[in-house]
Every structure is written in structure tokens, then in C-alpha cells.
Amino acid sequence: MVMPASLAPWSGTRVATASTPLSNRLWNLDWSRLAPWQFGDVTVEYVAFDHVLPFIAEHHPLIFGAGGGPEERFFAEPMTDAKRRFCAEMDVFAFRHDGRIVGTWLSHPTDWSSYYLRNVAFLPEYQGRGLSAALFRALRGPLAAAGVARIESDVSPTNVPSLRVNLAEGFVVTGTQNTERWGTFVRLTYFVSPDAESVFVRQFSGVATKLRAKRNT
Numbered sequence: 001m002v003m004p005a006s007l008a009p010w011s012g013t014r015v016a017t018a019s020t021p022l023s024n025r026l027w028n029l030d031w032s033r034l035a036p037w038q039f040g041d042v043t044v045e046y047v048a049f050d051h052v053l054p055f056i057a058e059h060h061p062l063i064f065g066a067g068g069g070p071e072e073r074f075f076a077e078p079m080t081d082a083k084r085r086f087c088a089e090m091d092v093f094a095f096r097h098d099g100r101i102v103g104t105w106l107s108h109p110t111d112w113s114s115y116y117l118r119n120v121a122f123l124p125e126y127q128g129r130g131l132s133a134a135l136f137r138a139l140r141g142p143l144a145a146a147g148v149a150r151i152e153s154d155v156s157p158t159n160v161p162s163l164r165v166n167l168a169e170g171f172v173v174t175g176t177q178n179t180e181r182w183g184t185f186v187r188l189t190y191f192v193s194p195d196a197e198s199v200f201v202r203q204f205s206g207v208a209t210k211l212r213a214k215r216n217t
């Protein structure tokens with residue numbers, strides 16, 4: 001999860017970034033061939049990270065309720081050339097309504113068969129409209145077709161809206177962690193591969209996932 005304090009406006013030098021995001025280079029996924037998507041009056045565009053950086057810098061502190069600065073509780077990392085290069089590797093989607101960006105989605109591969117939902121954020125008036133689930137449903141099919149076995153996400157334990165939407169989409173809890181960067185997280189996993197899910201259930205749970213039928217629709 002990328003937090004706002006670490007995404008303050010960048011004032012470094014221009015750096016060389018990958019011309020194509022990692023998902024394209026690993027899996028030959030070209031989101032620009034699938035985007036844009038239209039969800040009601042909101043359009044979702046596939047964009048470069050720099051395109052959403054002003055939105056992130058302006059709105060994420062309020063959306064996430066973090067102020068940055070001296071009162072920041074967690075370890076904050078400023079924008080660096082390396083961070084900017086990493087951000088250029090991500091898949092970035094902008095939710096747009098009436099010409100302005102109203103939400104952002106950042107995700108990326110973490111290895112050859114794992115995909116990570118790093119950060120999703122909407123302006124308050126665009127929360128609760130089912131927009132994140134709509135984009136997730138648009139992305140998961142192409143990710144499955146590309147051979148992704150699992151989609152992962154980390155959510156703060158008190159972020160009830162985020163937990164609700166993830167669990168409703170078929171994610172299951174696969175762990176917890178304490179981080180110096182963003183506090184405690186619940187790790188959620190959406191098993192794209194039934195084989196991978198079977199192994200998880202066999203090893204770590206006595207109850208089969210109940211949402212498979214729903215997830216596959």
C-alpha cells in the first residue's frame with residue numbers, strides 16, 4: 001500500500017524508466033488494448049504513473065487520513081529516482097468523471113505468477129459505488145488468461161470498506177503482518193488457480209472457500 005506522505009510532489013531529476021510496465025514484459029498483458037472501461041458515468045483509463053501523481057499528492061493525504069510531516073507515525077520514504085522507476089513498472093488506472101480524476105488504482109506483478117493490488121483510492125463522494133469491484137472484475141480475467149495464480153492485497157484491519165469489497169469478490173485471509181511503513185495489515189489472497197487454492201485450504205484451513213461459484217461468474 002503506497003501511503004500519501006511518501007508520494008509528496010517529486011522534484012528530482014528526470015530518470016530513465018521502463019518503457020512498458022512489468023505486467024506487459026512478464027505476461028505480454030497490454031491493458032491499453034482493453035481499456036478504457038465505462039462503469040456508469042465513470043471511465044477507467046490505463047495511464048502512466050506520472051498522470052496520477054498530482055491526484056495522489058493532492059488527495060491521498062485526506063483520503064487516507066494521514067498528514068505526513070513530523071506527526072507521521074510510520075516510516076515514510078520520499079520520492080527517489082528508484083521509487084519513480086518502480087512506480088513506472090506498475091499498472092496504473094485512473095477513474096475519471098466529468099473530465100477530472102476521481103480515483104486511482106495501482107497494481108503490479110510481484111513475481112511470475114503473483115499480482116499485487118497496491119493501492120486503490122477514490123474521492124469520498126465516489127466511494128461506495130462499487131467502482132473498485134467493477135475494475136477488479138475487468139482485470140481478473142485477463143490476469144487469469146496470462147497465467148496469474150493469485151492476486152494479493154494488504155488491508156488495514158480497521159479498513160472495513162476495503163475488507164468488505166475484497167471478501168465479497170472472493171479474496172480470503174491468508175495472513176497478517178506488522179510493518180514499520182503502514183502498520184498492521186491483513187493479507188488477502190484471491191486464488192485464480194484452483195490448484196493453488198486447494199493447497200492453501202488443505203494446509204491451512206478446514207473449510208473450503210464458499211465463494212468459488214460467485215467468483216467464477
Ligand SMILES: CC(C)(COP(=O)(O)OP(=O)(O)OC[C@H]1O[C@@H](n2cnc3c(N)ncnc32)[C@H](O)[C@@H]1OP(=O)(O)O)[C@@H](O)C(=O)NCCC(=O)NCCS
Nearest residue numbers: 001119120121122127128129130131132133161162164165
Ligand atoms: C476501500 C475502497 C477502495 C473500496 O472501494 P469502493 O469502490 O468504494 O468499494 P464498494 O463501493 O464496493 O464498497 C465496499 C463496501 O464498503 C462500503 N463503503 C465504501 N466506502 C465507504 C465509506 N466511505 N463509508 C462507509 N462505508 C463505505 C460500501 O457501502 C460497501 O458496503 P457493502 O459491503 O455493505 O455493500 C474505497 O472505499 C476507498 O477509496 N477508500 C479510501 C481509500 C482506501 O482505504 N483504500 C484501500 C486501501 S489501499
